[in-house]
Every structure is written in C-alpha cells, then in structure tokens.
Amino acid sequence: MAGPLAPNLAELVDPHYRAVFGYAYRLTGSVVESEDLTQQTFLLAQANLSQLREPKAARSWLYTIARNEFLRRRPTVSITTLDDVAEPTSPESDLGLHAEGGLIGGDLTSEQLQTALRTISPEFRVPLVMFFLEELSYREIADRLQLPIGTVMSRLSRGKGQLRRKLEPYLCESVNSVVPPSQQPLTPDGIA
C-alpha cells in the first residue's frame, strides 16, 4: 500500500529521467535500446507505484527496475570473450594497472568509456554500472543481484581491471609499450 507521501509517476519523471536513461545507456550500450528500456522502466514503475514506500528511495527503485528489465531481456546465453575469463597473472594486472605513470592523466570522453564498456560482457558490466552509478559495494551488489559475495567481488574486480585496460589508450600515452598485444584495448572506433 502506498504511503501518504508516495509520489505519482509524473513527479518521478523530471528528477530522475536523466539518471535512469544514463543507467540504461551504460547497461545496453545503445541509445535506441536505452530509450526503450527507460520508457519500460517508467511504465513498470507506474504499474507498481504502490511498492515505492519511501519517495527518497525513488532513484534506487527505478535503477532496480531498469536493471531487472535489462537482465530479463538479455539472452540467457551470453558471449564471453577470453579476455573476460582470463586469470590475472599479478595483482597489478588483475587491477588493470599496467601503464607506467598511472591511469589518471589523459583525456577520456563519455563515448570512449561507452566503447570500452560495450566490449565487456554483461556479467561484468552490470556490477560495474552498479558500482559507479549507484556507488554500491560488492556486498550490496551481491545482495541486490542475489549472487554469492565471492562471485560479485571477483566479477567487479576483474571487470574494473578489464575496463582500465581498455581505457588505457585514452588515459595515458605509453599503453602500447606496456600492454601485451593480446591485451591491447580497442581503438575509439571499436576495432582492436
């Protein structure tokens, strides 16, 4: 039963549509899919508005709807690359910290980030999006995805490592001299 402070859907759209669309875009990697997912999220929210007991939790609630809908639509058989499952050889490689001088410099754009995210399989991408956009820890992600903590910790850590490796060309200049050819990241055009 909705509480007396439960907003109607129109009141949720304006403050949250940017966040929900951004969340959907980072999950799907496609503007068309993310708009469709955003609309579906608000439709589902409208149908289940009575479940929103605390208006302050609206954004997290909408994120959950969008994530569940994304996972529901996703094919059960996903394509996992060797890069996704390769065992790290050292703590540094696990964390994706290859480049000399670090990864803090460079001029990274939103679209370059999206290009890199798109190459990461959903098993790793979903925890990444939850970590960066919802600022959830591995324990909280495990709880919301109903997965074992160790699984989520591994996926999150390795997903971040993959992301860093793929972003190295945009973050520093010396990547080609540090990353082995087999692990060289995608170019901005999306072709290795």
Add this chain to the structure above:
Amino acid sequence: MDCQTARTLIDTIPAGSPEWRSAEGMAAERHLAVCPDCQSVAHEIRELDDRLSRLMADVPIPVGLPERLRAIAVPATGSANPAASRRIGQRVLGAVVALGLMVTIGISLWWFRPVQFTVAQYATAAADWLNTRTGAAPGAFDGSFNSQLRDERWQSVCEGPAVGWDLDGRPGHDVAAYRIRIDDLRMTGWLLVIPVNRVSDLPESHTPEKIAYTQAAWRTENHLLICVSDRTGIERLIAAWSQTAA
C-alpha cells in the same frame, strides 16, 4: 591483511561507503597506513573511480525524451495511480460482496425463523382436523423436534407412534399428536405436543386448564400440551390430573 586483499577491497568498495567502518574495511585501512605501495595503488584507484563515476553519469539525453516519458505518465484511465484505483475497486467489490452476504444471511434468518401460532390456533387446527379430517393429512411424525413426554403417566396412555402435521407451510412438522386412551376416566382423544418456541401465547399453568368444550391446555418446560377429548371427559381429566404435570 595482505596487499592483495587490501587492494581488492579498495577496488570493490566505493570510497565513501559505510563499509569502510566495518571490521574488514578498518583492517584494510590499517594496512594502507603502513604500506606505501598500496597507498599509491589506492590513490590511483580512487582517483580513477571518481573520474569514471562522473563520466559514467555524463550521458547526452535524446531530444524529446522527457516529453515522451511525461506522456506515458498520464494514464489513459485518468488516474495517476492505477494500483490505487485497483485497490479502491477491490475494496468496493469487497464491500458489495459483504453487504450481499449480510442481506442473504438476514433474509435466511428471517425466512427460517420459527413461526409462532397462538394456543387457540393450534386448538382450532387440531379440532378441524379431528372433526373433519380435512387439511393437511397427518403422516408419521417426522421428528423435527423432540416430542418425548417426561411424565410416565402420559407415556402410559399414549397408543402407538405420534402423527404429525404442518401448519406454517415450511419443511418439518409443527405438531406431534399422540392417540390417547385413559380407561379409568373413560376417555379417548388426542394429545398434541408443540414446542414452546412455536407458541406466541404460552399458558403459564403447568396443569391442564380447559380452553374449549373438549380441550384443555397446559405447558411443560419444553412443550405446549393440548388434550382433545373425542367426546367428553375433559373435566374428569382436569379434576384427576390437575395436581400433576405431564
């Protein structure tokens, strides 16, 4: 805590998370305080995480998206909250069902309430039947109420099983009638047995009182009794049995 564990925690717990105040988080913080290598890695991870978080939220919005979303937020039904409307509908339906149930129960109770007749009506109906043998033909009493007489003397003068008949048109006999024969009073007749809850003017007397030329009536704890003599003998019955109850 070793470096590998500390770096994994740094990598999987956001910088501002309350989990840094947990035992695990505090152990990692203690490790960082004494490990310059991990401090450097932690600095790099957190700087990059902060940058990626901001960048990840920076997504251009398609033209017209907010208008399209607002359009779906105006439901065709005119209600801003279909779930609330559905709940209201369910409550109205529930109230209607409950009201209908109450009315049905009320009508049933009214319909099946015990119909009461006066002593005179019972006596008249009995006389009509006994004199003319018209009306509802009595058959064997159907046992719709307990017609057993407590007084052994009355039991001893009853001949054969009771017959019964219906007065109110509903299922079940309203009257049980025993054929009686009292030799020492030279009297034959009928003894009518009626449940007290079917009598609207129950007599107070527990001994036979004359109510008509050949009839006497009295009450017991459970029954109204009406004795109908075939010819005479009611006065003898009253005189002889006025001191005892049936």
